[in-house]
Amino acid sequence: MSPNALPARPRLADHVLARRHMVGEEERILLHDARTGELLQLGAREWGLLSAADGTRDVEGIVIAAAREGAPARVAAAQAFFAQLHAAGLLAAEDAGEDEAPRAPATAAAAAAAAPVTAAPALDPGARDPQERPLEVLPDFSLHCDGRGSCCRIYASILFDPEEAARARALRPEVLSGGARHERAFTPERGAWPCAASVVAMRDGRCAYLEGEGGAGRCSLHAAGGPGAKPLGCRTFPASFVDDGESVRISVAVECACVLASVGRPGGAPLVDPRLRARGDLDERIDVATLPDHVAVAPGRAAARAELVAWSRRLAAAAPPPDVAAGLFALAAAVEAEGLTGGAIARFERPDPLDPAALAPWLAALHRRAARRAREDAAWRSERDLARRATQWIAAATFALAEPDLLAALLQAPAPAPDRERFTLRAAIHGHRLLGALPLSLALRDRAVRLVVARALPLICAEAGADDPACAEPIALVEAMLRGHGLDAYALDALDGGRAS
Structure with a gap:
């Protein structure tokens, strides 16, 4: 053909x-x-x-x-x-195998950021069974959920497996008339039917099973059938799971206002049942990410997984810098110059002030992404949709920060929520959330930019007259939007000199 x-x-x-x-x-x-x-x-x-x-x-x-x-x-x-x-x-090739054929990176920056390909080491026959790896939970944190449904209003996809979808339709058959037909309330996770998982429909950007209006609401599945009636992803959120070859790091995604509002408050719910001890104790449906054998630490340079794990422990033990965003930017430069050395961490602890000129290309790239998404959203999203409004706020914040004097003033002022910034970094380090699509040095700069944007967001929300509870924790709002709505691709745009906007 x-x-x-x-x-x-x-x-x-x-x-x-x-x-x-x-x-x-x-x-x-x-x-x-x-x-x-x-x-x-x-x-x-x-x-x-x-x-x-x-x-x-x-x-x-x-x-x-x-x-x-x-x-x-x-x-x-x-x-x-x-x-x-x-x-x-948008259609699959006649030969199904062709549909997943690899493609070249979309930009020059993506090619530059790619990690070297390294053969996997031979399996050690004496190594511990991965199912026996201990669970290492983020210490000194428990979650106080406010029940207002902020996380149910921000994500583009909320997944249900077949059993979960059938239970939801039985408990709330009137929601989009889903009790009569599955496809009235759900679409396939990927492609077309049949599919292993389904995605619930959204009403004005909110999960269709979320009760209430505006900036508050309670899960109607929880109300009708208890916490076990919710899909697994909702029950485990905001916990994240990463197997680093030594243990399974369980941390928290700082993407909901409840997470940061829980900082320093004892007595909340644990991230996982304290009786669980090893990976094999976890529900087999939980998505446990695995760190690869080699991880990119800078463009064109990689480090072995064990080296990264040891480095992350040293970083977690380091004294937090007076300005977390400045510390992240300084650490990025040190990693590129020195690799994963103790000297790099020392520069993190005692950073120079942030340079507005160094931040400017990153902020400009994020503004282009957010502004384009805001235009796209305006064509179809409801004005009550939190994702639409949050994108507008991020676009407005990054536009405002293009003014050099305003950016300089923001960087010279004390961080408005230093405890929140320190916790965000601690959670990211513990959960290996700095290791992903970007080389480590670039991911560090990206996280610094996110914190700077979050510092500017309260002014933007106030000017817009926004009273949404999600605005109470701007760091979480920025984190959720960048990961959940693809705005994090701005980092590659920044490296590509703005050519890929």
Whole structure:
């Protein structure tokens, strides 16, 4: 088959995320291309066609199946619709293996940031079974959830496995009439049906099962069936799990106001049941990330996992710097110059003041990302959608910080919430959350930029008259938006000199 020809039995590619949003009473289906970040908005009829395209039917068969479900269309119109999707790269290749073929990095910066490929070491037959690795929980932290549902209003995807979705539909059958039909309340996690997990529909940016209006609400599944009625991801949030070869580090994602409001408050809920001791004790469905054998520490340079783990322990034991953002920027430069040495950590503890000129390209890159996303969101998201408003606030904050005098004044003033900044760093270090898509040195600068933006956010929220409870902890708001809505890609834009905006 010609690579440009429409597949005989079209289906949505696995890298495409279909999400149902209710904006007021209007239903919208958004197709998000996870490879490019592009969005395509569909109507109910187009989604009816696409839902019937499961890879077993030709276009005529899809039209017949869609008509039975109340989505009639002419064959010629359906053919043109699927041709449009195929031209946009949203359909799976005829050979399923082609759909996941690797692609070159999108930018020069992405190529520069890639870690060297290193062969995995031979397995040590005397090594401890990974299931026996001890759980190492973030010390001196317990969670006080305020029950206001901030985390249920900020993320683009809330996953349910088949059993969880069936339980939700039974407990709350009236929600989007999901009790009668699964697909009225859920879309596939990836691609088209069938799929191992489903994503619940959102109403004005909120989980459809969240009660209440505006900036507060309680999970109606929790209310109807107790905490066990919620999906596993909601029950374990905000805990994160990383196996670093020595232990499973359990930390916390600083992405909800409740997390930072819990800092220094004893008596809350533990991140995991204290009776659990080893990885094998965890629910097998919990996503435990694994640190690779080698991790990029600077563009073009990597370190062995054991070396990174030992370094992170030394960093966790270091004295916190007087300005956490300045310490992170200083540590980034030291890691690039000296590697993972004690001298690098010493520079972290006693950093020079932040240089506004060094921050400016990063802030400009984040502004471009946020401003573009704000324009896209305005075309389809509700004005009550927290994600839409938070993107606008971040775009406004980064725009304001483009004024050199304002940025300099912000950097010279004491951090408004130093305890929150120190905790955010402590949680990131313990959970290896600085190690990911970016080399370590770049991730350190990225985290510094996030803290600076969070310092400016209260002024922006006040000017906008925002009284959302999520605004009470701006660090958490920035963290959730950057990870949950793709704004963290700005870091590669900054390295690429702004060419990839």
